[in-house]
Amino acid sequence: MDIRKIDDNLSVSPQIAVEDVAEIARLGFRTLVANRPDREEPGQPAMADIEAAATEHGLQWVYLPVASGNITDQNVDQFAPMIRDAEKPVLAFCRSGTRCTVLWALSSARDHGPEEVLSRARQAGYDITGLIPRLIQQANKH
Template sequence: MKLAVLTPNVSVLAQPSPDDIAGLGQRGYRSIIGNRPEGESEDQPAWADLQAAAAKADLSALQIPVVMGQITDDQIAHFREALDTLPKPIAVFCRSGTRAALMWALANQANLTADERIGIAAKEGYDLEPFRQRLSRETNNAEA
């Protein structure tokens, strides 16, 4: 399981299995956020199974499902609130990790410039350059 460390409190990863969730707890993570909609692919673990694995590992678990190209301001605000309130460190995931990295970048507009957010993600292997225009906006009215 490859974890991309964006900040000391937030890492992103590709779709974990329930066993991977236990491993996150062993590595010191205290929360997970899932950004995949339920049933996005046939090989995707059910959120209920991931949530049960998180509970067993004493991790907080929150699902904020987003679809690339349809990310709303409300979803970004919910994600930002989760980053502020969930026990840290937090592991965020989607199918490949790109959506999770993008959600982190969109939620941190007030704290970091678009260049900084794109650069941090790039160092960890995630290309957010295609989303530069959205990441550069002060208010997010368009869809990413």
């Protein structure tokens, strides 16, 4: 697993395996969020199997699939309250972790400046500078 901490409430990861869920729980995560659509690519673990493992290990499960390269304002509007209300800390995963980071960044831009959001993403290993116009747009919604 390649878990990358965004802040005290959220970490992101590329695709996890069913076998990773026990370790995720052992690491102290309380909520597991899937931002990847089921069957997005051949060979990807079934979300139902990951959900069952999450439940077995006492994790809150959230399935919020988002199409790669097509994150809408509606997706951001769903992600923001989900993260706010989830048991923390949260681990969100997708194919590479980028979608989760983008969802977090766009929702966080409403409460934090774009520079802070870019910095946190960069520290986690994600370059989202291409999102600057959308980050500013989201910041102006606040």
